[in-house]
Amino acid sequence: MTKIASRQGHAADQRRDTVDFLAQYAAPMFLLLLILVFSLLHQNFLHPLNVMNVLRQVSISGLIAIGMTFVILTRGIDLSVGSQVALCGLAAAYVAKGGLESRFAVGVEQAGNPVILAVLAALAVGMAAGAVQGIAITRLKVPPFVVTLGGLTAFRGMALLLSGGGPVSGFTPDYTWWGQGRIMMVPVPVIIFVVVAIIAHIVLRYTRFGLHVYAVGGNEAAADLNGINARRVTFLVYVIVGFLSGFAAFVLSARLNSAEAVAGLGLELDIIAAVVIGGTSLFGGVGGIGGTVAGVLLIGVLRNGLVLLNVSSFVQQIIIGVILVMAVAFDQYAARRRG
Amino acid sequence: MAILELSGVSKHFGAIEALNGIDLSLERGEALGLMGDNGAGKSTLVKIIAGTFPPSMGRIVLDGEEVRFARPVEARQKGIEIIYQDLALCDNLSAALNVFLGRELIRKIGPCRFLDRTAMNARAAEIFAELKSETRPRDLVKHMSGGQRQAVAIARTRLVDPKIVLMDEPTAAISVRQVAEVLDLIRHLKTTGHTVILISHRTPDVFSVCDRVAVLRRGRKVADKPIADSSPEEVTGLITGAIEGA
Known part of the structure; x- marks a missing residue:
């Protein structure tokens, strides 16, 4: 009797372990499969130039996806990151060019302030946007979905108001280097993405703050009872995603040599898709940076491979949508199994 | 001497009187x-x-000191350690991390402070052995039986005296x-x-x-x-x- 019971228990354990394993490694495995398939179907897929191209494309949204991972781990969401990118990009551009009037000097290379000030402006605006939303979520108790939906509209509106609708372009070479430059063949945005991913991974896995992010996402009430300041943790994750949106906005404006109010339109959905496909649970408390990097690469590789194979971009959207829903369906299934 | 002494403790929630003039005294052990x-x-x-x-009213004296x-x-x-009815556990964390939640052991490397998982796992294992529980420090709490979860919540009270x-x-x-x-x-x-x-x-x-x-x-x-x-x-x-x- 006992033996049967324990054997059944063991089988249940194994099934649970399999589900957990898949939840954790589905994205990297699917990524490897895609790379294999595309490299067989197209000779240039693995060409170093194409590889660098994919990496450079994913690194900007990847930066924000890293911040989004923190937010989703606490069971939150940030829908405003695309609008934050527009606002922060403009902030960097105006500071670099030395003032608001520069919007009328389209295309003229004109040095106003040092690049470092432009970076700081983008970061400060991003962090401020995150802080405002964080306060609304933790103090006014408005659900993150609603707060950041408001942010999505409001920050875009501010960007449009600030820019008067037109782009700001023509930066100095030491500005555009951050988006277009290379260090030993590797594009600068890729290096930034890798460095930030490593730091974020260390913070999440090996620091007290990282543990508290997981604890708040797992059981906020329990975290509070054990002396963790859940409000502070929640507030900080929105500041972190704001910081990274600001950084990404600066790099994007450097790469395009232009900042405009419509930058990053719809970006939030791609980013949330990448994080969720990477195995971070929308229910909070489960996931990590490794999965997010895999999720970001997966979407980037899929887009690139389909372009190489001349598949229409409309079809790409359908495929990414289907994969997203499948990933969330699996997340639901895994959450029930964990239950 | 009493370790805990409550005198005339009352609590009102609006017009509702939840507690009325409770006196309670507890000896050590x-x-x-x-x-x-x-x-x-x-x-x-x-x-x-x-x-x-x-x-709302009344005094609490803990070990000779009003608190x-x-x-x-x-x-x-x-x-004062509390084991809550729902145990206040995070299912997504390991037993050891739950035991140390809010009181993590830290290892310093230069200016950085990192979680000392090795030390937390080792100390949690000691406590579980003391409690004669089969709970393993690295297992996730979500995989545990009711008794093992209890052991995790109780182990928290053993970190301090x-x-x-x-x-x-x-x-x-x-x-x-x-x-x-x-x-x-x-x-x-x-x-x-x-x-x-x-x-x-x-x-x-x-x-x-x-x-x-x-x-x-x-x-x-x-x-x-x-x-x-x-x-x-x-x-x-x-x-x-x-x-x-x-």
Whole structure:
């Protein structure tokens, strides 16, 4: 009797372990499969130039996806990151060019302030946007979905108001280097993405703050009872995603040599898709940076491979949508199994 | 000298009087069973001692020092450990991390401070062995049985040398075999000289591990006597009101 019971228990354990394993490694495995398939179907897929191209494309949204991972781990969401990118990009551009009037000097290379000030402006605006939303979520108790939906509209509106609708372009070479430059063949945005991913991974896995992010996402009430300041943790994750949106906005404006109010339109959905496909649970408390990097690469590789194979971009959207829903369906299934 | 002394503790929520003039005294190493029907005021009393909210009136003296807590962390710092009814565990974390949640062990590397998982796993393993529990430090709490989860919550109280351990309905939602394990753990706490307040609905549990029983009814203490001088029948009568007071 006992033996049967324990054997059944063991089988249940194994099934649970399999589900957990898949939840954790589905994205990297699917990524490897895609790379294999595309490299067989197209000779240039693995060409170093194409590889660098994919990496450079994913690194900007990847930066924000890293911040989004923190937010989703606490069971939150940030829908405003695309609008934050527009606002922060403009902030960097105006500071670099030395003032608001520069919007009328389209295309003229004109040095106003040092690049470092432009970076700081983008970061400060991003962090401020995150802080405002964080306060609304933790103090006014408005659900993150609603707060950041408001942010999505409001920050875009501010960007449009600030820019008067037109782009700001023509930066100095030491500005555009951050988006277009290379260090030993590797594009600068890729290096930034890798460095930030490593730091974020260390913070999440090996620091007290990282543990508290997981604890708040797992059981906020329990975290509070054990002396963790859940409000502070929640507030900080929105500041972190704001910081990274600001950084990404600066790099994007450097790469395009232009900042405009419509930058990053719809970006939030791609980013949330990448994080969720990477195995971070929308229910909070489960996931990590490794999965997010895999999720970001997966979407980037899929887009690139389909372009190489001349598949229409409309079809790409359908495929990414289907994969997203499948990933969330699996997340639901895994959450029930964990239950 | 009493380790915990409550005098005239009352709590109002608006017009509702949850507790009315409670006096309670606990000696070191004593186990008190706190009993009462739903709404009798047990949880309110526990929350006052645990620091969830302060009393409307009355004094709390802990180990000779008058205390007034605004947050649970303050009570914890003064040596009052609580095991919550729902255990306050994070399912997504390992047993060891749950034990150390909010009190993590830290290792410094240069200016950086990192979690010392090795030390936390080792210390948690020691505590589980002490508690004679099979719980493994690295296992995720979501994979654990009710008894193992209890052990994790109890292990938290062993990180420090607490003056008082409050247990809120620890046996409410677990199987018979696991109840026995929890009662063993309470006996273990007593043998190590800890004062325990056990809040329970279950008369058999209180009679098997406690030294004294106090009964609350409608916010008042209606009885407080040694277990030896009482009986399960009397306590049941006191809880329901069939017996007025003892």
